[in-house]
Amino acid sequence: MQKDPNCLYCSKNQTQKDLMIEICDLSASTLFLFKEQTYRGRCIVAYKDHVNELFELSAADRNAFMDDVAKVAKAMSLAFSAEKINMGAYSDKLKHLHMHLVPKYVDGPDFGGTFVMNPQKVYLSEAENAELIKRILENL
Amino acid sequence: MQKDPNCLYCSKNQTQKDLMIEICDLSASTLFLFKEQTYRGRCIVAYKDHVNELFELSAADRNAFMDDVAKVAKAMSLAFSAEKINMGAYSDKLKHLHMHLVPKYVDGPDFGGTFVMNPQKVYLSEAENAELIKRILENL
Numbered sequence: 517m518q519k520d521p522n523c524l525y526c527s528k529n530q531t532q533k534d535l536m537i538e539i540c541d542l543s544a545s546t547l548f549l550f551k552e553q554t555y556r557g558r559c560i561v562a563y564k565d566h567v568n569e570l571f572e573l574s575a576a577d578r579n580a581f582m583d584d585v586a587k588v589a590k591a592m593s594l595a596f597s598a599e600k601i602n603m604g605a606y607s608d609k610l611k612h613l614h615m616h617l618v619p620k621y622v623d624g625p626d627f628g629g630t631f632v633m634n635p636q637k638v639y640l641s642e643a644e645n646a647e648l649i650k651r652i653l654e655n656l
Numbered sequence: 657m658q659k660d661p662n663c664l665y666c667s668k669n670q671t672q673k674d675l676m677i678e679i680c681d682l683s684a685s686t687l688f689l690f691k692e693q694t695y696r697g698r699c700i701v702a703y704k705d706h707v708n709e710l711f712e713l714s715a716a717d718r719n720a721f722m723d724d725v726a727k728v729a730k731a732m733s734l735a736f737s738a739e740k741i742n743m744g745a746y747s748d749k750l751k752h753l754h755m756h757l758v759p760k761y762v763d764g765p766d767f768g769g770t771f772v773m774n775p776q777k778v779y780l781s782e783a784e785n786a787e788l789i790k791r792i793l794e795n796l
Binding site for chain 2: 568569570571573575578579582583585586587589590593599600601602603604605606607608609620627628629630631632633
């Protein structure tokens with residue numbers, strides 16, 4: 517399928533590696549842990565191909581993608597006992613469909629509001645990231 | 657199906673009427689125009705029942721809801737020639753599944769970033785809201 521060499525999701529370039537850690541491929545997407553962890557357990561589910569809008573997908577492809585999104589959200593909810601999993605797809609300039617999945621916790625950052633795209637505040641050790649990934653995979 | 661009398665989407669109370677204008681029912685949801693129109697054409701698609709998380713739905717119900725979301729996003733994109741339709745589901749405290757659909761425009765507010773939940777800045781006349789609704793329905 518279509519790829520764009522200038523897209524960080526298609527090229528898996530250093531910009532992407534600075535922002536996220538690849539966890540695994542899913543049926544229609546790839547799952548990443550977002551390195552900025554203000555919202556403990558935050559992930560991204562990126563569609564397998566370079567498609568801009570969700571509505572450009574066929575029903576079958578959209579359903580496969582949203583099945584991945586729902587499975588990951590459920591796994592995050594179980595893994596981290598989050599009160600709510602926020603979902604957001606923005607990407608005005610980076611035209612590759614991906615969903616931010618952001619756990620929210622009662623009395624945690626921005627509970628009751630939207631999440632900040634990249635607070636640039638909380639970065640964990642390799643071991644701590646590995647532990648988050650392990651818990652997501654155990655619940656996936 | 658389940659309803660919560662304290663929920664603004666279930667009860668269709670005055671709080672809801674202050675925030676949004678009901679446009680029509682879709683297969684698994686109801687479509688609303690968001691009254692705050694900083695992002696020209698902004699809408700909400702609310703699930704028909706009082707369900708908290710997308711992942712709590714069966715695959716069939718989830719697919720029906722996301723089909724509604726995709727149809728509305730496509731209609732908004734066509735109606736308003738938006739550069740991108742942002743999608744966001746937060747609702748940490750209001751446990752009724754709904755998706756914010758927010759058109760973004762090059763050189764428009766917050767292009768390239770997330771959208772603000774409720775900027776409380778731009779409110780249109782009844783005639784202007786009716787015109788937006790007409791254009792969405794023509795493209796739905």
